[in-house]
Amino acid sequence: MSAASTQPIISVSNLSKTFASGLQALKNIDLDIRRGEIFALLGPNGAGKTTLISTICGIVNPTEGSVTVDGHDIITDFRAARSMIGLVPQELTTDAFESVWGTVSFSRGLFGKRPNPAHLEKVLKDLSLWNRKDSKIITLSGGMKRRLLIAKALSHEPQILFLDEPTAGVDVELRRDMWQLVRSLQAGGVTIILTTHYIDEAEEMADRVGVISKGEIILVENKAELMRKLGRKQLTLHLQNTLQLVPPELANYHLELANGGSDLIYTYDTQGDRTSIATLLEDLDRAGISFKDLQTTQSSLEDIFVSLVRKNK
Amino acid sequence: MNVQAIRAIYRFEMARTRRTLMQSIISPVISTSLYFVVFGAAIGSRIAQVEGISYGAFIVPGLIMLSLLTQSISNASFGIYFPKFTGTIYELLSAPISYFEIVVSYVGAAATKSIILGLIILATAGLFVPLRIAHPFWMILFLVLTAVTFSLVGFIIGIWADGFEKLQLVPLLIVTPLTFLGGSFYSIDMLPPLWQTVTLFNPVVYLISGFRWSFYGIADVSVAVSLAMTIVFMAISLAIVAWIFKTGYRLKT
Numbered sequence: 001m002s003a004a005s006t007q008p009i010i011s012v013s014n015l016s017k018t019f020a021s022g023l024q025a026l027k028n029i030d031l032d033i034r035r036g037e038i039f040a041l042l043g044p045n046g047a048g049k050t051t052l053i054s055t056i057c058g059i060v061n062p063t064e065g066s067v068t069v070d071g072h073d074i075i076t077d078f079r080a081a082r083s084m085i086g087l088v089p090q091e092l093t094t095d096a097f098e099s100v101w102g103t104v105s106f107s108r109g110l111f112g113k114r115p116n117p118a119h120l121e122k123v124l125k126d127l128s129l130w131n132r133k134d135s136k137i138i139t140l141s142g143g144m145k146r147r148l149l150i151a152k153a154l155s156h157e158p159q160i161l162f163l164d165e166p167t168a169g170v171d172v173e174l175r176r177d178m179w180q181l182v183r184s185l186q187a188g189g190v191t192i193i194l195t196t197h198y199i200d201e202a203e204e205m206a207d208r209v210g211v212i213s214k215g216e217i218i219l220v221e222n223k224a225e226l227m228r229k230l231g232r233k234q235l236t237l238h239l240q241n242t243l244q245l246v247p248p249e250l251a252n253y254h255l256e257l258a259n260g261g262s263d264l265i266y267t268y269d270t271q272g273d274r275t276s277i278a279t280l281l282e283d284l285d286r287a288g289i290s291f292k293d294l295q296t297t298q299s300s301l302e303d304i305f306v307s308l309v310r311k312n313k
Numbered sequence: 314m315n316v317q318a319i320r321a322i323y324r325f326e327m328a329r330t331r332r333t334l335m336q337s338i339i340s341p342v343i344s345t346s347l348y349f350v351v352f353g354a355a356i357g358s359r360i361a362q363v364e365g366i367s368y369g370a371f372i373v374p375g376l377i378m379l380s381l382l383t384q385s386i387s388n389a390s391f392g393i394y395f396p397k398f399t400g401t402i403y404e405l406l407s408a409p410i411s412y413f414e415i416v417v418s419y420v421g422a423a424a425t426k427s428i429i430l431g432l433i434i435l436a437t438a439g440l441f442v443p444l445r446i447a448h449p450f451w452m453i454l455f456l457v458l459t460a461v462t463f464s465l466v467g468f469i470i471g472i473w474a475d476g477f478e479k480l481q482l483v484p485l486l487i488v489t490p491l492t493f494l495g496g497s498f499y500s501i502d503m504l505p506p507l508w509q510t511v512t513l514f515n516p517v518v519y520l521i522s523g524f525r526w527s528f529y530g531i532a533d534v535s536v537a538v539s540l541a542m543t544i545v546f547m548a549i550s551l552a553i554v555a556w557i558f559k560t561g562y563r564l565k566t
Contacts, residue, residue: 019566057407061565079315082409093400097332098325109321110408152404 007071008032009160009191010056015065017051017215025051027215029065033160033193038186040202040223041195042305043212049195050090052212053162057087069160083111086158090165090195092145096138100129100148103137104155111156123154126181143174150181161185163194167201179205199302203227211305213312223301232299235266235277237284237291247287253280264291318410319418326392326422337388338430341380345434348376349441352498363500364531369442374525375497376438381431381456382463382492382517386484389423389467394474397563406565412558416468423464424457431456445529451536452527458543459520463488465550472563491517496525501533516546 010033017026025048033039043049054060056067058078067074069081095103104120124130127147132140140148146166153161163182167175182192182205196202202209202223209226211219219226242261253276256265268276284291330337353369360368396402405415438444446452466483474480495517501509512518513534523539526532532539557564 054403059403059406059565061561079409079411082407085407087403087407089400089403091400093403095399095401098328102325102328106321106325107404109317109324110404110410112315112317112409114317 007035009035009070010193011068012052012056013066015052015055015067016063017048017055017060018063025215026055026062029212029215029217031210031217031220033191034208036186036189036191037207038182038192038194038205040206040209041193041212042199042202042209042301043195044309047212048215049212050164051215053087053164053193053195057085057162058082079112083156084159086153086156086161088149088153088161088163088166090168092142092149094137094145094148097136099134099136100124100140100151101133103148104151107152108155111158113156119157120155123151126154126184127151128177143170146170147174147178150178154185158190160191160193163192165195165197167196167198175201199300199305203301209301211308213309216312218312219308226304227298227301232303233268234297234299235268235280236295236297237264237266238262238293239264240290240292243289247289249287250280250283253283264289315408315410315414318408319414319421322405322415322418323422323425326419327425329392330388330422330426337384337426338433341384341430342433342437345376345380346437346441348372349438353441363503364529366529366531367442370444370529371500371525372498373435373438373442373444374528375492375495375521377431377434377456378459378495378517378521378524379489379492379497380434381427381459382488382520383484384430385423385427385460385463386467386470386488388426389420389464390471390474390480390484391467392419392423393468393471394480397471402564412555415558416465416554420461420464420468423467424460427460427464428456431460446527447530448527452524455520455524455527455539455543458540458547459524462543462547462550465547465554469550469553469557472557475563488517491515492521496521496533500531516542519543 010031012029012031015026015029016024018024029052041049041052051060055062056069056074058074058081062075067081069084072078072080072084074081098106101120101124104124105115108115108120121130124133127150129144129147129151132144137145137148146169150163150166166182167178170178179201182194186192194201194205206223209219209221209223210217236258239262243257243264244261246255246257246264253266256267257263258265266277266280349369349372352372357368357372362368363371396405435444470480470483474482494512495515496512501512501518501522504512519534519539519542522533523536523543526536526539556562
């Protein structure tokens with residue numbers, strides 16, 4: 001890999017935003033987005049996800065700090081910075097009476113690109129909008145409008161794509177299609193930053209995950225690493241005979257009884273000593289507790305996210 | 314310079330005009346024709362000539378100015394207010410386009426529309442009264458300067474407005490009265506001395522006077538003053554637009 005390609009494509013440093021109302025939406029954000037990755041920004045409502053994206057894209061003025069896009073400062077060198085970015089906003093904000101073709105052509109021109117009907121045709125076909133290219137936007141369904149916003153962002157061949165809640169209000173099938181599209185964009189070298197409420201989306205798509213809460217980035221981690229580090233596993237044993245109490249000799253395992261005493265639950269860290277299960281089973285045997293079945297579950301990104309945000313409260 | 318962006322916005326705005334042909338072109342032409350029928354033919358036939366020109370012909374420059382002013386303002390204010398209203402302004406703000414280019418494209422499109430309209434009204438007037446244009450170059454210059462200046466004013470109103478009512482407020486309560494009282498339908502000489510002085514504080518007087526001079530060679534105030542005042546209005550509007558973009562007023566938080 002060359003030096004240029006290992007440099008972050010977006011570098012946010014010490015970024016703060018305080019609105020006129022006094023609300024501090026972003027607090028000293030430091031964040032690097034790597035070239036070619038899919039970065040998922042998670043956070044509860046009002047955490048500052050959209051403000052962060054809007055600031056990088058030039059819609060909101062930062063109060064403090066700086067952002068560079070491929071080395072271009074977003075304020076002093078806004079032209080170079082912005083021409084690399086495609087933004088798909090959260091709200092379905094479209095014109096009403098313009099045609100699909102008209103609006104994607106407009107977006108391409110707005111970003112300083114010469115007309116290229118072949119590219120626009122490809123984008124519209126990829127998003128299953130080609131047969132509606134002459135339709136007025138007002139006649140499109142919600143899902144089509146969502147895809148149209150993506151088409152507008154892709155019309156000018158961005159190297160970075162921001163997707164702010166791209167699958168909000170989109171049906172399951174369309175979500176799958178969209179994930180497919182995002183993957184193919186990534187394969188084509190586009191860096192993708194998405195915010196989402198659907199944690200499974202981040203789990204499915206992202207290379208790295210950032211969690212923002214109350215205007216602060218509280219965690220940035222490789223997704224797999226995050227799952228490994230913070231992921232907890234649970235072992236559930238379905239007992240032969242119900243138990244009233246966990247025998248005191250097993251107190252070290254912090255076991256829980258569930259389902260009226262017929263299930264015994266053991267929670268452990270995936271990082272922890274794997275042999276603890278083996279010793280638990282031995283100790284159970286020694287205590288005369290037998291089980292007819294067992295199952296293990298691993299916590300999802302959602303559980304991790306919820307516990308992180310709760311901690312930050 | 315992002316020429317592609319200027320072209321894209323300009324085209325987009327002109328396409329909007331084509332979609333709203335009735336509202337943009339036909340309705341002003343009809344209302345102007347009605348002015349001719351009422352003022353020119355019905356009332357004008359009872360009014361003696363004004364400074365050697367038939368009354369019907371005398372009001373032509375004023376009528377064109379009336380439409381030019383109101384349409385420039387309404388075109389430009391709608392053009393920029395609508396993206397704010399629908400939220401599509403996000404795209405404009407995130408595009409690699411400078412404020413100067415945004416103004417050039419929106420104001421350029423609005424001014425183009427009102428100039429086309431002015432010329433259509435001129436042609437319509439030609440059907441009712443004999444026309445004479447003594448100084449065609451100056452006529453076009455006044456037409457263009459006024460259209461651009463008031464499109465800038467419209468742009469400012471469009472940015473300032475946070476509702477449809479405000480959008481209509483300035484044209485309705487300020488521009489239309491000033492135009493009617495600015496000598497569209499009469500020569501200032503016809504007023505009592507006190508009102509003549511008061512009228513000189515009405516900026517529209519200078520626009521109409523200069524424009525009328527380019528037709529018939531007669532003016533209420535000197536042409537140089539008219540031209541200077543038009544340029545001053547333009548400079549003031551430009552300064553306000555520059556301030557809006559510098560501060561992000563009503564555009565960016």
